[in-house]
Amino acid sequence: MSRSATATATATPVRPAGVPRPARGPARPRLLLVPPLRTGAPRAPFVVLIGTLLTAGLAGLLFLHTALAEDSFRLHDLKVRSAVLTDREQALEQEVALEASPRRLAARAEAMGMVRSENPAFIRLSDGRVLGRPKAGVAPPPPPASTPTPVEKNSATATNATPTPDVSGSTPASGR
Numbered sequence: 001m002s003r004s005a006t007a008t009a010t011a012t013p014v015r016p017a018g019v020p021r022p023a024r025g026p027a028r029p030r031l032l033l034v035p036p037l038r039t040g041a042p043r044a045p046f047v048v049l050i051g052t053l054l055t056a057g058l059a060g061l062l063f064l065h066t067a068l069a070e071d072s073f074r075l076h077d078l079k080v081r082s083a084v085l086t087d088r089e090q091a092l093e094q095e096v097a098l099e100a101s102p103r104r105l106a107a108r109a110e111a112m113g114m115v116r117s118e119n120p121a122f123i124r125l126s127d128g129r130v131l132g133r134p135k136a137g138v139a140p141p142p143p144p145a146s147t148p149t150p151v152e153k154n155s156a157t158a159t160n161a162t163p164t165p166d167v168s169g170s171t172p173a174s175g176r
Helices: 003-011 043-099 102-111 150-159
Strands: none
Touching: none
């Protein structure tokens, strides 16, 4: 068989001669599409609701961003203040350490009139026993009084505003 004959044979079924054609029954009712009912919400309120939500979301993000930036500036200021206070604390600790040095303490004690003890005694805390024989410290003799030099004498009279009478009865301002 040729191609065209095969195509024709498959397109129309071949009926045996003795088979009757099927009868057509009662006419079926024809189905039609019903237009959909509008049951949804109107568009305008929905669009306004979505716009309001977007605006509120953007305003919230702006507020959060502003608050974070403000906190960032506050944190920077506090870090700077903390660094300044740390530097000041270190300077004060150095000053206290300098003032607590043995040489400074000895100089301040001598300035207050204290004297060094040559024979110190110690107290043992466990039983309260005194170790050694304490001996009172002796102050060194005061330095000899010096006689004022002519420069010191002139500066003392220059600071005195009232003229002092001389033995001869004339005042120093008289010009003699």
